[in-house]
Amino acid sequence: MSAGKTAPGxxxxxxxxxxxxxxxxxxxxxxxxxxLSLLELxxxxxxxxxxxxxxxxxxxxxxxxxxxxxxxxxxxxxxxLGFLRITHRGGGPWAGGxxxxxxxxxxxxxxxxxxxxxxxxxxxxKTESEAAAALTGSQRPAGNIRGENAPRPWGAGPxxxxxxxxxxxxxxxxxxxxxxxxxxxxxxxxxxxxxxxACRRPLPKSAPALPAKGxxx
Numbered sequence: 399m400s401a402g403k404t405a406p407g408x409x410x411x412x413x414x415x416x417x418x419x420x421x422x423x424x425x426x427x428x429x430x431x432x433x434l435s436l437l438e439l440x441x442x443x444x445x446x447x448x449x450x451x452x453x454x455x456x457x458x459x460x461x462x463x464x465x466x467x468x469x470x471x472x473x474x475x476x477x478x479l480g481f482l483r484i485t486h487r488g489g490g491p492w493a494g495g496x497x498x499x500x501x502x503x504x505x506x507x508x509x510x511x512x513x514x515x516x517x518x519x520x521x522x523x524k525t526e527s528e529a530a531a532a533l534t535g536s537q538r539p540a541g542n543i544r545g546e547n548a549p550r551p552w553g554a555g556p557x558x559x560x561x562x563x564x565x566x567x568x569x570x571x572x573x574x575x576x577x578x579x580x581x582x583x584x585x586x587x588x589x590x591x592x593x594x595x596a597c598r599r600p601l602p603k604s605a606p607a608l609p610a611k612g613x614x615x
Contacts, residue, residue, distance in 0.1 A: 409446040409510065411438045417506055421529040422479040422520040429468050430475040434482065436462060437504055449513035450485050450503040471537070478536035479529060480520030481505055 417423055426434075436459060440452045460466045476482035481504065488500035505517045523529045 409442055411442065411507065413506075417518075417520065420520055420523070421526045422481070422523045422532075425526070425529040425533050426479055426481070427472070427475055427533075429464060429472040430479075432462065432464055433459060433469070433472045434476055434504070437482070437502055438507070441504065441507055441509070445511075446507075446509040447511040447513055449507050449509040450501070452502045452504070453499050454502065455499050474536040475533060478532045480518070480522060480532075483517075483519070 433454075437452055437454055440454055441449055444452070456466060456469050459469050464472070473482065473484075477484065483503045483505060484500055485503050486498075486501040488498045503514065505519050507513075508516055523532060
C-alpha cells in the first residue's frame with residue numbers, strides 16, 4: 399500500500415484546514431457543497447476504493463431535496479473551483495436504451511486500492527478574485543451559449559464563423575437575428591407582428607360612458 403493510502407476497513411473523509419480556509423471553499427455555493435457531501439458519502443460506501451469512478455445520478459441528488467434544475471450548475475461550480483473532476487461524461491440513451499451516468503473524482507480525498515492520489519486543483523486559486531472569476535465562468539456550460547442550439551431552417555448548413563446566431567421567431571417560422579430589433583418611430587423596439595393580427599377585431603378607441611348611479615331610467 400502506497401504512502402498516504404488508508405487501510406480498506408478504515409475509511410474516512412478528511413477536510414484539511416488549508417482547504418476549508420481556501421478562497422475556493424469560501425466561494426463554494428451551498429448547493430455545490432451538498433453535491434460534494436453526497437459524493438463523499440458514495441466514496442465511503444465504496445470503501446474509498448472507487449474515487450474516480452464515483453456514480454451519483456441526478457435522481458439520487460434530486461432525492462436529497464436538491465432542485466433538479468440546479469444540479470448541473472452545482473456540478474460545474476465544484477469542477478470550476480477545483481474540488482471535482484468528471485472522469486466520464488454520461489449521456490444517451492445509447493446501445494441497449496440505457497443512459498450512461500457520469501463518473502466523478504473528488505480531488506482532495508485519500509482513498510484505497512485503485513483510487514488515485516489527491517491532486518488538489520483547488521490550490522490553484524490563490525486569491526478571492528480568482529475564485530470569484532472561476533465561479534462566474536461556470537454559470538453557463540461551454541458549448542451551450544444562448545442561441546447556439548437554436549433551430550435552423552431546414553437544409554441550412556452550419557453557421558459561418560462570425561455569423562449572427564439565429565433564434566426562432568415567436569410568431570413565425572423564419573429566423574431573426576439575436577441583435578436588438580430596430581426602433582420604431584415612437585422609440586420602442588419593433589418586434590415582429592403576429593401573422594394573424596389582421597384577423598383580430600380592433601379594440602375600440604374609447605369605451606362608452608357608463609350612466610351615473612341614480613340617473614338610469
